[in-house]
Amino acid sequence: MSTDCLQELENALGRAAIVRDEDRAxxxxxxxxxxHGRSLAVVCPSRVEDVGETIRIAKRHQxxxxxxxxxxxxxxxxxxxxxxxxxxxxxxxxxxxxxxxLLGNFITVDAGCILQNVQDAxxxxxxxxxxxxxxxxxxxxxxxxxxxxxxxxxxxxxNMRELCVGIEAVDAHGRLIGDxxxxxxxxxxxxxxxxxxxxxxxxxxxTGAALRLFPRPFAHATALVKCANxxxxxxxxxxxxxxxxxxxxxxxxxSNGSLSNVSTQFPDTRMPPGFDESCLCLVELSGSTPxxxxxxxxxxxxxxxxxxxxxxxxxxxxxxxxxxAFWTLRERLPLAEARCRSLKHDVSLPAGNMGEFVAHLExxxxxxxxxxxxxxxxxxxxxxxxxxxxxxxxxxxxxxxRIDEFVYGEVLRLGGSISxxxxxxxxxxNLLHQALDVASLQAMQAVKNALDPHNLFNPGKLLFx
Amino acid sequence: MSTDCLQELENALGRAAIVRDEDRAxxxxxxxxxxHGRSLAVVCPSRVEDVGETIRIAKRHQxxxxxxxxxxxxxxxxxxxxxxxxxxxxxxxxxxxxxxxLLGNFITVDAGCILQNVQDAxxxxxxxxxxxxxxxxxxxxxxxxxxxxxxxxxxxxxNMRELCVGIEAVDAHGRLIGDxxxxxxxxxxxxxxxxxxxxxxxxxxxTGAALRLFPRPFAHATALVKCANxxxxxxxxxxxxxxxxxxxxxxxxxSNGSLSNVSTQFPDTRMPPGFDESCLCLVELSGSTPxxxxxxxxxxxxxxxxxxxxxxxxxxxxxxxxxxAFWTLRERLPLAEARCRSLKHDVSLPAGNMGEFVAHLExxxxxxxxxxxxxxxxxxxxxxxxxxxxxxxxxxxxxxxRIDEFVYGEVLRLGGSISxxxxxxxxxxNLLHQALDVASLQAMQAVKNALDPHNLFNPGKLLFx
Numbered sequence: 001m002s003t004d005c006l007q008e009l010e011n012a013l014g015r016a017a018i019v020r021d022e023d024r025a026x027x028x029x030x031x032x033x034x035x036h037g038r039s040l041a042v043v044c045p046s047r048v049e050d051v052g053e054t055i056r057i058a059k060r061h062q063x064x065x066x067x068x069x070x071x072x073x074x075x076x077x078x079x080x081x082x083x084x085x086x087x088x089x090x091x092x093x094x095x096x097x098x099x100x101x102l103l104g105n106f107i108t109v110d111a112g113c114i115l116q117n118v119q120d121a122x123x124x125x126x127x128x129x130x131x132x133x134x135x136x137x138x139x140x141x142x143x144x145x146x147x148x149x150x151x152x153x154x155x156x157x158x159n160m161r162e163l164c165v166g167i168e169a170v171d172a173h174g175r176l177i178g179d180x181x182x183x184x185x186x187x188x189x190x191x192x193x194x195x196x197x198x199x200x201x202x203x204x205x206x207t208g209a210a211l212r213l214f215p216r217p218f219a220h221a222t223a224l225v226k227c228a229n230x231x232x233x234x235x236x237x238x239x240x241x242x243x244x245x246x247x248x249x250x251x252x253x254x255s256n257g258s259l260s261n262v263s264t265q266f267p268d269t270r271m272p273p274g275f276d277e278s279c280l281c282l283v284e285l286s287g288s289t290p291x292x293x294x295x296x297x298x299x300x301x302x303x304x305x306x307x308x309x310x311x312x313x314x315x316x317x318x319x320x321x322x323x324x325a326f327w328t329l330r331e332r333l334p335l336a337e338a339r340c341r342s343l344k345h346d347v348s349l350p351a352g353n354m355g356e357f358v359a360h361l362e363x364x365x366x367x368x369x370x371x372x373x374x375x376x377x378x379x380x381x382x383x384x385x386x387x388x389x390x391x392x393x394x395x396x397x398x399x400x401x402r403i404d405e406f407v408y409g410e411v412l413r414l415g416g417s418i419s420x421x422x423x424x425x426x427x428x429x430n431l432l433h434q435a436l437d438v439a440s441l442q443a444m445q446a447v448k449n450a451l452d453p454h455n456l457f458n459p460g461k462l463l464f465x
Numbered sequence: 466m467s468t469d470c471l472q473e474l475e476n477a478l479g480r481a482a483i484v485r486d487e488d489r490a491x492x493x494x495x496x497x498x499x500x501h502g503r504s505l506a507v508v509c510p511s512r513v514e515d516v517g518e519t520i521r522i523a524k525r526h527q528x529x530x531x532x533x534x535x536x537x538x539x540x541x542x543x544x545x546x547x548x549x550x551x552x553x554x555x556x557x558x559x560x561x562x563x564x565x566x567l568l569g570n571f572i573t574v575d576a577g578c579i580l581q582n583v584q585d586a587x588x589x590x591x592x593x594x595x596x597x598x599x600x601x602x603x604x605x606x607x608x609x610x611x612x613x614x615x616x617x618x619x620x621x622x623x624n625m626r627e628l629c630v631g632i633e634a635v636d637a638h639g640r641l642i643g644d645x646x647x648x649x650x651x652x653x654x655x656x657x658x659x660x661x662x663x664x665x666x667x668x669x670x671x672t673g674a675a676l677r678l679f680p681r682p683f684a685h686a687t688a689l690v691k692c693a694n695x696x697x698x699x700x701x702x703x704x705x706x707x708x709x710x711x712x713x714x715x716x717x718x719x720s721n722g723s724l725s726n727v728s729t730q731f732p733d734t735r736m737p738p739g740f741d742e743s744c745l746c747l748v749e750l751s752g753s754t755p756x757x758x759x760x761x762x763x764x765x766x767x768x769x770x771x772x773x774x775x776x777x778x779x780x781x782x783x784x785x786x787x788x789x790a791f792w793t794l795r796e797r798l799p800l801a802e803a804r805c806r807s808l809k810h811d812v813s814l815p816a817g818n819m820g821e822f823v824a825h826l827e828x829x830x831x832x833x834x835x836x837x838x839x840x841x842x843x844x845x846x847x848x849x850x851x852x853x854x855x856x857x858x859x860x861x862x863x864x865x866x867r868i869d870e871f872v873y874g875e876v877l878r879l880g881g882s883i884s885x886x887x888x889x890x891x892x893x894x895n896l897l898h899q900a901l902d903v904a905s906l907q908a909m910q911a912v913k914n915a916l917d918p919h920n921l922f923n924p925g926k927l928l929f930x
Binding site: 147175187238415443 | 566568569570612613615619623624626627636638640641642643644646647648649650651652653654655656657659660662663664668679680682699703706707708709710711712752753754813814815816817844846847848849880881882883884885886887888889897900901902904905906908909911912913914915916927928
């Protein structure tokens with residue numbers, strides 16, 4: 001049965017489009033190496049029509065399909081199960097920039113385009129595509145849409161949902177749905193676009209997208225700010241919002257735990273004098289303004305934050321090299337963490353409850369006999385914490401589960417979200433039942449059944465079936 | 466049967482919550498007086514629980530429900546059919562501001578809150594709720610969400626979809642779905658919020674919303690700019706984007722036809738000298754900047770637009786009174802139109818095709834023997850044209866239909882949208898079949914059937930059933 005399916009796929013798409021045997025190993029495991037699946041084969045269509053053909057063939061053979069872009073996901077959404085019966089549909093050969101509308105400020109791309117290539121295409125026309133995240137050199141636009149990716153510039157430009165005006169996708173019958181109209185306002189029926197965004201490949205296969213572009217800001221002001229704790233950092237954010245709102249493009253928070261891990265893992269890391277052993281905020285303004293203006297505005301706001309006691313000290317980047325050094329510090333946080341054993345928790349919280357959450361978690365960790373270290377960081381301006389915990393190599397899984405339970409329990413108790421920007425995938429779908437009420441879950445399940453009646457698309461991800 | 470239904474509703478919600486007989490006349494007709502329906506009765510719940518109870522009772526009696534907020538819609542979405550068998554569910558008594566989160570910058574409101582009251586509540590805390598449109602003194606947040614309303618500030622702040630982070634709604638079983646979490650990032654399952662936004666009451670009854678707030682900008686720069694035609698206006702927009710992007714909050718376009726109608730209907734209208742008989746753009750920058758800066762930035766950009774030949778002249782508002790006068794001109798466009806017989810067309814177009822669209826429509830109108838006048842205006846920064854046409858009182862409906870057909874045919878041919886910000890309602894659902902492909906329509910219908918299996922919610926609106 002499955003051999004017939006592969007033969008049909010090979011006949012339809014060509015031999016080169018099907019990856020079998022050992023060659024598919026890289027597709028069968030997530031990039032952190034935590035989740036190991038086993039696919040029937042990997043299909044790599046190079047044309048949108050071939051995605052439709054793949055789905056029609058898969059449907060006929062009752063073989064389910066796991067879409068995969070850059071395979072950089074953190075929630076297991078792109079890894080096949082271990083049955084050997086699922087097809088991985090790799091979109092990486094769908095990688096054309098279809099067009100740029102410079103008058104309207106839109107770019108239309110294939111879903112398999114790598115994020116950085118889209119950023120570069122925009123820059124080559126003096127435009128900004130603002131989505132920016134650690135995996136941008138390998139993650140794809142389709143995956144960014146499927147998880148509603150966030151990253152470093154959401155505060156100013158919004159997450160992937162807000163950057164996308166049109167989606168083209170293949171439905172459960174192998175037909176195209178949606179549209180790629182380059183329009184800022186388009187209200188014609190239910191927003192299939194917004195239904196597909198964040199659906200993690202469970203409702204259809206995204207093949208193309210129309211995305212917004214922005215003027216490229218040519219001025220920046222960047223500072224590293226020392227804050228006593230996350231509550232002070234939130235007050236700092238309030239001062240920045242009041243004084244720099246037109247330009248505020250990033251407020252990244254780094255706990256002292258996350259920073260000392262960077263110093264341990266990257267001994268060449270240099271901090272401004274006196275900035276060790278503290279929480280820091282990386283603050284950035286950007287705009288199309290006369291030289292010096294942003295530095296003046298930021299310096300004045302930081303003076304006020306220091307005078308109010310919300311910031312202990314601040315270092316304004318005085319050169320491009322210094323700005324790069326500040327951002328390198330931020331970028332090294334996940335890289336340093338990847339060299340350790342850690343528990344990742346991508347959560348968001350109401351601003352007013354963040355301090356309580358961090359204090360409770362630190363208290364809980366210090367009460368454990370194992371040496372677990374709080375190493376949180378995150379996009380403070382969006383209320384998004386990566387509430388990560390470094391754990392000993394030998395810690396038993398049951399203890400890991402207890403920390404996870406504590407974190408998600410606190411997040412829900414404090415009105416937060418168990419999934420901010422990484423998705424639900426196969427790692428969090430058991431939590432979805434705690435996070436949502438029965439009626440909302442049933443509504444989601446009804447939508448899933450309506451659009452994917454044969455459960456063809458990424459079963460077992462996001463929802464349970 | 467329907468008498469039983471009303472009796473049950475009266476028992477459950479109290480006599481005062483049910484409007485019958487002649488008193489319901491204002492609810493049975495749209496505000497323009499074009500669509501006349503006949504409801505069974507009007508239900509006015511004052512508590513969210515009563516909305517659930519209304520739906521449960523309506524479901525038991527197989528009576529469908531037409532939600533209505535301020536009854537200011539332009540597409541007929543809130544008017545009952547003429548059978549006398551539908552309940553109008555008026556949300557206006559659900560009008561509490563539930564809370565404001567000043568640290569996180571969110572406001573949580575009942576769906577029946579009037580837009581202006583929400584704007585005022587934000588202002589009283591020195592915050593901006595940016596949605597701004599002509600009907601703001603009477604339209605409700607629920608209606609704004611149901612139609613994904615746009616208005617004058619979309620260019621900078623986005624439409625209602627982008628301003629909303631959470632929705633609470635009553636489903637087809639009378640249960641609450643969704644959530645009102647005040648979080649910028651929350652990806653837990655499919656976005657029921659985005660499915661409900663723009664669904665015009667056909668998937669559930671929105672009862673509450675969590676909305677984003679912004680710092681209140683205290684500086685403005687406003688100008689009236691004379692452009693030869695819409696293509697020059699679009700080039701002006703490009704110059705403004707390149708030079709004032711951080712502050713650009715409105716670029717409103719007014720055709721000479723729309724402006725001469727204002728002069729006719731409001732003889733006290735004053736224009737800056739030499740600004741008659743031309744297309745105009747109203748341009749506004751806003752921000753939290755030192756005094757004078759925005760004026761300087763705008764003046765410099767306008768100088769460049771004039772030097773490049775995209776603008777013929779520009780008048781910068783030198784006082785608050787002058788700023789108000791410029792905006793009064795803009796606000797009088799729909800008021801002047803309401804005093805005439807007109808055909809409204811709320812459409813959007815790719816920027817590159819707007820000039821062709823306007824030229825073709827003007828050509829078509831001038832070829833008619835009836836004296837029809839092009840009186841378009843719109844939110845140029847969003848590609849949104851109100852491509853309205855003034856028509857003689859005696860013009861036969863068949864001719865009106867021909868103009869509509871021409872307009873929508875051109876819009877679709879040029880890659881535009883037949884509905885930008887007013888919705889589909891009962892006036893455009895026949896057009897939806899031209900605008901969308903069969904697979905997308907079937908996907909929407911499947912979602913409708915899944916979430917509203919008994920066709921309880923606003924049947925005959927948006928989709929056909």
